[in-house]
Amino acid sequence: MAFNLPTPQNLHTADATSNRGFVGNLNPGIKVGGNLPISTDGAEVINRTASDATGNPAGVFFGMDGNTSTNSYDSTQEARVLLWSLQYNAPNRIQSSNLANGGSRFWLGSGSSPNQNYKEFFIGGHDTPFCASQAGPVTMCIDISDTSNDNTIGAFDPTDITAYAHGSVRTNIVGTQTLSSFFQRAFLFTTTKGSSNLPTFTGVSNFDDAILAVQGTSYTNKIGAWLTKSGSSFFVPCPFSFGDGNTAITFNDNGASVVSPASNSQNQENFRLTNDAMRIYLDMRNNAADSVVLSGSYAWGTAADWDFNQSRLSTCLLSGNFTGMGDFKIGSSVTASGSFNLSTGKRVKCNGANINSITVTGGLNIETNTVTSFSNISVTGAMDFDTAGTYTLTNCTVNEITNSSGGAIIINNSGSTITTNTGPNITIVLPPKTLTLTGLQANSEVRVYTAGTTTEVAGVENSGTTFTDATIVVNSVDIVIHNVFYEYQKIEAADTSSDLTLPIQQRFDRNYSNV
DSSP states (O other), rough: EEEEOOSSSSSOOOOOTTEEEESSSSEEEETTOOSSSTTSSSEEEEEOOOOTTTOOOOOEEEEBBBBTOOOOOOOSSSOEEEEEEEEGGGGGGGGGGGGTSSSSEEEEEEESSTTSSSSEEEEOTTTSGGGGGGOEEEEEETTTTTOOOOOEESOOOOOOEEEEEEEEEOOSTTOOOEEEEEEEEEEEEEOTTOOOSOEEEEEEEHHHHHHHHHHHHTTTTTOSSSSSSTTTTEESSOOOEEEOOSSSSEOOOTTOEEOOOOSOOOBBEEEEEOOOTTTTOOOOOOOOOOOOEEEEEEEEOOOEEEEEEEOSSEEEEOSEEEEOOOOEEETTTTOSSEEEEEETTTTEEEBBBBBBBEEEESEEESSSOOOOOEEEEEEEEEEESOOOEEEEEEEEEEEEEESSSOOOOEEESOOOOEEEEEEEEEEEEEEEEEEEEEEEOOTTTTEEEETSSSOOEEEESSSOSSSEEEOOOOSSSEEEETTTEEEEEEEEEEOSSSOOOOOOOOOOOOOOOOO
């Protein structure tokens, strides 16, 4: 139903001669029908510098909130993602120099003279897809907090960011052609839950609503090419929220595959992102009618947190595969039975969620003790408990149990495999199982030991024809049977990981003599 985008910082429909400054020899102006939708004009910049591939760049600075705006942003306080697109004139894309020489650059300026105090990012060249000769609109996606810039010019101040720009280095390939580029709308997304500048899904929605909002249905309502779909796969280069906390939402991904960009990877140098840039949120109302279902696959190029720590009447089902993101926080509104393989060192953090049947490659934190029973979970790293108490693990596989509560942790182990108990103050209690021996000869003596030891765990001097003990707490036992008239009998390593019944056949001792 809806993918809600914030108000653009700049539509770039105004003449580029209105700006915050420029660098190099260029001709700023406006191109008729040069924007998206292409029925509107686009700010145009022509690089007139006649040079070779090592020539000087040229470009125009625009205020962060409009062509001539002097508003300032402090990039040290919050991650903000500037998403902007440009279009080269068709034959002039190859007039850009190569990537190594910064053929296509993004500039972020500060202070009252941003064209003298800026940092620059080399984001493309004629040897990269960004400046491919047949490319349509191409994306610049820059977290203004990112520090992977290639150069710093002047005295750039990250606490006083006032402008952004695109610069280019022209290579004169044929005749006297110039390098012409024109610009489309720019967004400045914030990455804080509930922010008015955070894209949100609302209503009965899925990822196709995001495609419709950006790609439109024709050239008359298309606003960008940065969010794309191929088959059932979506490329989503922005933070977003499932819900806005106030509006109804029923979201279903319908099993889609969703990918976010990595930062400054080969052939994607136009994406410069901190680990805070692509954060994702769950923000449903306190209403049972709200729901979010994610059954598809999600591959995150940066370790951005997913904050689904919501405990309301609404419901969220996570049965898909989640790979590469940062800490994944889940509250009691969430049922998570999917597979989680997060970025190195990041953890699933469970605050009352239903995580039965979850698979975690890495670490799992159990925060609070609102849920104390877990079944069929698999954790390849450490499962940590931050609240003292008693917990039950049923049919689970856990590599390591740790305790950060400062108190005592008791684990009732019901059919689970726990490789390591790191402690401190962790007691793992195996539930008692019942061992039954049938067909015994009268007056037999039965002794039960922990397998391979002389530690007795059960026994009786004179049994009837059936021996039963319901207090076995080890997973493997040795059983020894004595009877004066019958041969000594030992059963080794009997499996008592669950209740066990064994029929016994005793042979008469032919060497018995009552003399």
